[in-house]
Amino acid sequence: MDSRIPKRPVLDWGGRVKRGRAHLPSVATLPNRVNTTSGRAAIYHALRMAGLSAGDEVLVPTYHCPTMVAPLVMLGLQPLFYAVGEHGLPELGGLECDRVRAARCMIVPHYFGLPRSLADVREWCSEHGVVLIEDCAHAFYGMAGDRQVGAWGDYAIASMTKFFPVTEGGLLASITRPLEISPLPNQGIRAELKGVFDMLHMATRCGRMRGMGVVLEGLRGGWWRREAGAVQREPKFSAPEPQGVAISCDMGRVESAPLLSTRVLFNLSSGDDACNTRRQHFERYLNELSNLEGGRFLYPSPISGGAPYAFPLWVDDVERVYRRLRMRGVPVNRWDRLWPDTPVLEGDVGLRWSRHVLQVLCHQSLRDSEVSFVIKEIREAIACQCEEG
Ligand SMILES: Cc1ncc(COP(=O)(O)O)c(C=O)c1O
Structure with a gap:
């Protein structure tokens, strides 16, 4: 692959704009x-x-x-x-x-x-x-x-x-409770500009919005560097670390209103198209990754009714597979950073999932060719693990 595969939805030319009300509840x-x-x-x-x-x-x-x-x-x-x-x-x-x-x-x-x-x-x-x-x-x-x-x-x-x-x-x-909250303050013009820049930058780094990359590189050089540097980022929030496990989360801007660009793009995005594409990608993963030797769909049976976020893939010998997939730019997540002192509980699958489950992303910005690449890479990584094992 020439450019990175996006780990989440990104802008592109010709993205579908919402027409009328979405059919799926949300x-x-x-x-x-x-x-x-x-x-x-x-x-x-x-x-x-x-x-x-x-x-x-x-x-x-x-x-x-x-x-x-x-x-x-x-x-x-x-x-x-x-x-x-x-x-x-x-x-x-x-x-x-x-x-x-x-x-x-x-x-x-x-x-x-x-x-x-x-x-x-x-x-x-x-x-x-x-x-x-x-x-x-x-x-x-x-x-x-x-x-x-x-x-x-x-x-x-x-x-x-x-x-x-x-x-x-x-x-x-x-659905039941009024949300009583004082108005959240806006983040200001610099943060708004940075938000737009970051959104476009994320898209061009993934090979989307062709032609826009040159413009952004120009901006990155001069005026933009000064502007972006002036946006204050709040410090990360760190959990206590009794076992030396560093868990830090960016809890910045929890008291701020979201950027205007977020609200505009949300209002323009076509949810129905996105949901259909997500389901198609998910279906392909289900067909091609469900029954591998050394890997399988996590749940006993498929579940319908939503717009999937990720295909949960259980991998037996997960460490090597995960490392290889990350190195090759395959968009997978793993929740292996647990909160300190997460206990071992009877009847719990959580700790095993945090080790063995890979979340294979299936968002609407993935192209069919990228989904094919993901499937090929996962199949090869798991097969190679089985051969060596
Ligand atoms: C299940 C779940 N809840 C909440 C969050 C927090 O969402 P955000 O990253 O937008 O803060 C995440 C983030 O990954 C999540 O996976």
Whole structure:
């Protein structure tokens, strides 16, 4: 491949613009909404609205990315980890002890953008007076059982960068609760310009927006360097490191409004086209990567109803495969950076997933040729692992 394969949606000439209303329900069709700078910022604001006090416990899954935990620790709350079952849902049976009953809030994600009904979780939370934050960072669109995504939670959060060609953005929404939040301050003209520049730069680095690269390189040299340097970036937020595990998350700009470019691009983007393309890519992965010797689709059966974020691929001998795929520019993620002190729990798949599951991205900006490359690289990496093993 000549240029990088994008790890998330990027701008391109001729991208489809929205015509009329989207057909699939989404977090953005819930009645109460606030735009934020990121998914983690949306979690932060949901936690602030949930009526918790410093020291309260928040249930979070053992299979997580640190950006799901950092907002609560930043607010002085305590993570209390719950076990994840093989379908990616909380193991509610393990939550009945007194210690867990003291938890005030629970964050439950729809992993990989393959949404599932949260009916049982909803019932458990209502019974125990626990505020449910439905984490739709991977699942912006679709149905989760018989409700739309985001409609099970007291609050729902979404991450824009995973679904739209923007450099930042998140959404906090609720079907039942008004979102009382004072207006978030704008980031200023320099940050807006930098946002537009970064968005275009990300596209040209991936071989999109042909012709624009030269213009951007010119800008990078002179005037732009001074402007970009003047944008203040807030420091990263670091977790305590009892085991020397460095977990740091950019929690900057949680109190700011998202950039204007994010809002404009979101309003222009065609969700239906994006969802169709994502499903096609996912289907190809499902057909060609599901039953390899040494690798398989994670779940026992496929799940429909959403717009997938990633194809979850279980790999037996994962370290070498992952290293090789990263070196070759294959767009895969792995949640191998766990929050310090994530416990070993009975009946939990979370710790094994964090090691063995590769999230093979399937966003709408991937070209068919890039998806073919990804499939070829993964098949070769796994086959080579089997031969050597
Ligand atoms: C499940 C989940 N929730 C929340 C987040 C945070 O989203 P953002 O990166 O927009 O802050 C992520 C980010 O990867 C995520 O995967």
